[in-house]
Amino acid sequence: SQQGEEDPQALSIQEGENATMNCSYKTSINNLQWYRQNSGRGLVHLILIRSNEREKHSGRLRVTLDTSKKSSSLLITASRAADTASYFCATDDLTGTASKLTFGTGTRLQVTL
Amino acid sequence: DAGITQSPRHKVTETGTPVTLRCHQTENHRYMYWYRQDPGHGLRLIHYSYGVKDTDKGEVSDGYSVSRSKTEDFLLTLESATSSQTSVYFCAISEGSGGYTFGSGTRLTVV
Numbered sequence: 553s554q555q556g557e558e559d560p561q562a563l564s565i566q567e568g569e570n571a572t573m574n575c576s577y578k579t580s581i582n583n584l585q586w587y588r589q590n591s592g593r594g595l596v597h598l599i600l601i602r603s604n605e606r607e608k609h610s611g612r613l614r615v616t617l618d619t620s621k622k623s624s625s626l627l628i629t630a631s632r633a634a635d636t637a638s639y640f641c642a643t644d645d646l647t648g649t650a651s652k653l654t655f656g657t658g659t660r661l662q663v664t665l
Numbered sequence: 666d667a668g669i670t671q672s673p674r675h676k677v678t679e680t681g682t683p684v685t686l687r688c689h690q691t692e693n694h695r696y697m698y699w700y701r702q703d704p705g706h707g708l709r710l711i712h713y714s715y716g717v718k719d720t721d722k723g724e725v726s727d728g729y730s731v732s733r734s735k736t737e738d739f740l741l742t743l744e745s746a747t748s749s750q751t752s753v754y755f756c757a758i759s760e761g762s763g764g765y766t767f768g769s770g771t772r773l774t775v776v
Contacts, residue, residue: 585764585765587764587767593769593770594755594767594769594770595708595757595767596767597763597764597765600764640707640708642708648721650696650713650721650761651696651761651762652698652710652713652723653710653765654710654724655700655707655708655709656707657706657707658707
């Protein structure tokens with residue numbers, strides 16, 4: 553099945569720096585979404601970018617999508633200790649009777665003071 | 666998360682016993698999903714529902730069944746639990762065209 557692959561698997565930065573995570577996927581998509589998961593908690597939706605969009609912003613988040621390369625990136629600017637979490641990309645493909653998200657394995661982000 | 670609750674939060678069960686996990690929503694969303702999360706695999710879709718009594722299989726449906734008799738409830742049943750089903754199970758809801766809202770998860774241990 554299609555799966556998003558995040559890169560890097562783990563990232564450690566200092567507070568105030570920018571964090572960039574990448575996601576690659578395999579087949580055509582309807583949209584791509586990014587989620588955050590704090591340790592031991594459920595996933596929280598961050599941002600959705602549709603297949604006809606190339607860039608989207610939400611606060612300190614910037615997402616890009618390149619459908620020709622089947623890749624996306626999530627940029628977190630001016631990171632804070634509270635941004636420490638795992639980040640997942642998820643693709644919503646074009647098949648079937650319903651939206652179904654396929655998740656990657658995630659990037660673990662550590663932001664230190 | 667607001668509008669979606671999972672029960673129980675933790676459960677330990679013995680191999681071979683049936684187990685039912687419950688997901689309850691107050692958002693009246695049409696779509697509901699069950700995922701499992703395991704180290705190295707991310708989240709994998711087990712089953713999903715696109716309406717009352719309308720369900721379909723996901724990527725890892727073997728050994729699981731679901732039921733949705735009301736809009737607000739989506740039940741996941743492990744017919745005969747095995748150690749490979751030890752995992753964290755997440756329920757999610759969606760209106761269909763946007764992001765999902767996830768529950769807090771159920772940590773299931775099969776001994």
